[in-house]
Amino acid sequence: MRQILPFAVLAAVAVAAFYIFPYNLAFLTRMTIMMIFVLSLDLVQGVAGIATLGQAAMYGTGAYAAGLFAIHVWPDPLAGLAVGAVAGAAIAFVSGLFLMRAHGLTLLMLTIAVAEVLQEVANKFSDITGGTDGLGGIRMARLLGVWKFDFVGQTGYIYAVCVLFVVMVLLKVVIGSPFGLALRGIQDSQARMRAIGTPVTRRLLASYGLGGAVAGVAGALAAQSTQLVSLGVYSFQLSAEAVIMLILGGTGRLWGALIGAAVFMTVHEVAASVDPFNWLFVIGALVLAVVYAVPQGLMGLPAEVKRWIGRLA
Amino acid sequence: MTTLASILMDGIAYGMILFMISVGLSVTMGLMRVVNLAHGGFAMLGGAFTHWAMTAAGLPFVPAAVLGLLAVMVLSVPMERVLYRPIYRMGELPQVLATIGITFIMIASVNLWLGSSLLSIRLPAAMSGAVDLGFRTLPTHRLYVLGAGVVVIGGLFVLIERTRFGIKLRAAVDHAGTAACLGIDTSRIFALTFALGAGLAALGGILGAELLPIDAYYPLRYMILFLTVVAVGGLGSITGSFVAALALGVLDTAARYLFPDVGTIFFYLAMIVMLGLRPQGLMGRA
Numbered sequence: 001m002r003q004i005l006p007f008a009v010l011a012a013v014a015v016a017a018f019y020i021f022p023y024n025l026a027f028l029t030r031m032t033i034m035m036i037f038v039l040s041l042d043l044v045q046g047v048a049g050i051a052t053l054g055q056a057a058m059y060g061t062g063a064y065a066a067g068l069f070a071i072h073v074w075p076d077p078l079a080g081l082a083v084g085a086v087a088g089a090a091i092a093f094v095s096g097l098f099l100m101r102a103h104g105l106t107l108l109m110l111t112i113a114v115a116e117v118l119q120e121v122a123n124k125f126s127d128i129t130g131g132t133d134g135l136g137g138i139r140m141a142r143l144l145g146v147w148k149f150d151f152v153g154q155t156g157y158i159y160a161v162c163v164l165f166v167v168m169v170l171l172k173v174v175i176g177s178p179f180g181l182a183l184r185g186i187q188d189s190q191a192r193m194r195a196i197g198t199p200v201t202r203r204l205l206a207s208y209g210l211g212g213a214v215a216g217v218a219g220a221l222a223a224q225s226t227q228l229v230s231l232g233v234y235s236f237q238l239s240a241e242a243v244i245m246l247i248l249g250g251t252g253r254l255w256g257a258l259i260g261a262a263v264f265m266t267v268h269e270v271a272a273s274v275d276p277f278n279w280l281f282v283i284g285a286l287v288l289a290v291v292y293a294v295p296q297g298l299m300g301l302p303a304e305v306k307r308w309i310g311r312l313a
Numbered sequence: 314m315t316t317l318a319s320i321l322m323d324g325i326a327y328g329m330i331l332f333m334i335s336v337g338l339s340v341t342m343g344l345m346r347v348v349n350l351a352h353g354g355f356a357m358l359g360g361a362f363t364h365w366a367m368t369a370a371g372l373p374f375v376p377a378a379v380l381g382l383l384a385v386m387v388l389s390v391p392m393e394r395v396l397y398r399p400i401y402r403m404g405e406l407p408q409v410l411a412t413i414g415i416t417f418i419m420i421a422s423v424n425l426w427l428g429s430s431l432l433s434i435r436l437p438a439a440m441s442g443a444v445d446l447g448f449r450t451l452p453t454h455r456l457y458v459l460g461a462g463v464v465v466i467g468g469l470f471v472l473i474e475r476t477r478f479g480i481k482l483r484a485a486v487d488h489a490g491t492a493a494c495l496g497i498d499t500s501r502i503f504a505l506t507f508a509l510g511a512g513l514a515a516l517g518g519i520l521g522a523e524l525l526p527i528d529a530y531y532p533l534r535y536m537i538l539f540l541t542v543v544a545v546g547g548l549g550s551i552t553g554s555f556v557a558a559l560a561l562g563v564l565d566t567a568a569r570y571l572f573p574d575v576g577t578i579f580f581y582l583a584m585i586v587m588l589g590l591r592p593q594g595l596m597g598r599a
Binding site for chain 1: 342348396399400403405406407409410411413414415416417418420421422424425429533537540541543544548575577578581582584585588589592593594
């Protein structure tokens with residue numbers, strides 16, 4: 001029951017959002033895709049403890065792979081998602097072979113470098129990727145052969161929410177499995193896990209690959225719903241914002257990724273539309289307030305409030 | 314031959330700027346174990362104060378630059394006490410989040426104060442021309458940057474190796490807890506080092522404004538650049554930062570001269586190779 005209830009709440013919120021904000025479906029779809037992306041980061045960073053500022057490498061590769069696949073091979077959305085997942089996992093696996101041996105600042109810098117190199121490569125091969133103009137002309141076929149992607153974005157939103165549910169359930173299963181527990185153990189102490197016989201590097205590589213697949217799915221969804229892939233999919237800003245959202249919401253428990261993405265994107269959107277010049281103050285204040293008041297992230301807010309009340313009483 | 318000389322001159326000057334901005338970051342990261350993404354903000358603030366002092370107050374370059382430098386150092390002390398001290402004991406990720414938050418506030422403040430346009434710093438005539446060495450001419454600005462870099466590294470060497478403060482600082486870098494047990498006031502060392510690092514960043518920002526133009530988004534744009542110098546040089550190592558800054562400066566400049574259409578890919582590939590060979594950085598300790 002405790003496992004089911006949050007999913008029911010999520011479903012209710014997703015349906016309510018659909019009816020309350022019928023004219024903001026494009027934004028809600030972006031938010032849903034970002035949630036999937038931050039979930040991939042939660043597996044890699046929150047559960048396995050791999051510090052990264054380059055998760056966009058997998059997101060971008062998934063986006064380009066899905067976009068090119070739709071244009072040149074087959075415009076089926078679900079097949080595109082699968083291609084995005086495979087591409088994301090492949091790039092994560094290949095880069096992970098040398099990344100997973102690094103730690104701390106070195107690891108952070110190497111993950112940044114991977115994404116930047118990919119961005120330059122995409123820029124150089126502009127006859128394939130469209131370069132700075134972006135990869136346009138992505139026309140998706142009907143979803144499952146039935147639902148057409150409409151102008152308002154109803155199909156796109158429902159589609160993204162369904163993918164989010166599938167990813168969420170899958171990751172719940174993964175982090176509850178012995179594999180997931182091994183990853184948590186690795187985050188706590190690599191030395192101890194090695195001592196009890198866990199092949200640490202291989203487990204890390206597997207989690208990085210799986211996270212890459214999920215990030216690739218998010219990128220593929222973005223390519224399909226916006227029908228455009230720009231060089232920005234590889235940007236440092238995207239990676240960094242995902243990290244902010246994850247820590248904001250709370251790491252390691254998946255729901256924090258969703259809360260962080262929702263809060264950050266909503267505050268960003270509202271603040272930027274109210275005051276396009278000074279919105280960064282609001283984001284900065286939000287981030288600092290969370291770090292100093294609730295270091296565990298927004299997921300830790302109830303416990304923190306209980307502690308405050310306890311201190312007063 | 315001429316190209317080679319220009320590459321070396323520009324590359325070394327660029328490297329000196331990178332060194333001045335990054336060395337404070339390296340020492341504070343080695344000393345306080347803080348991943349400080351806001352460090353480039355001090356370079357930007359130094360440039361912004363100088364720009365303001367020259368345009369709004371009409372000061373000449375040198376007093377304006379001194380004012381900018383002092384303003385940043387004075388500002389950095391309360392910032393260290395209020396904003397940074399609580400995060401020393403937190404994990405890596407909350408530190409990343411907190412310092413990104415501080416960066417955002419710095420950007421928004423400068424954006425509100427001076428706008429988002431380029432904040433130019435006009436060099437005095439004595440620094441902006443070219444100097445004739447007989448066999449070739451050199452931009453005077455590069456020579457000043459070079460001189461400032463040499464003075465900074467020399468000053469740091471004397472400060473760290475030859476003074477009481479330096480002994481305490483090295484002790485605190487090695488093990489803050491033990492240093493505190495021996496009666497060294499580590500929080501004072503932290504504050505002084507932080508102010509010194511911020512001041513050097515401001516100096517680098519002001520002198521380097523021709524190479525790395527100052528505007529409100531400066532700290533985000535060059536964040537990766539400064540962190541690369543620290544990672545390649547090795548955390549907490551001044552010599553490492555110096556070697557890494559010069560190497561990356563020359564390499565990046567050479568790539569821009571010789572392969573202009575390859576873009577920044579060369580820089581990142583070089584970083585991957587260097588960190589692959591020496592994951593602790595050039596002079597870092599395991």
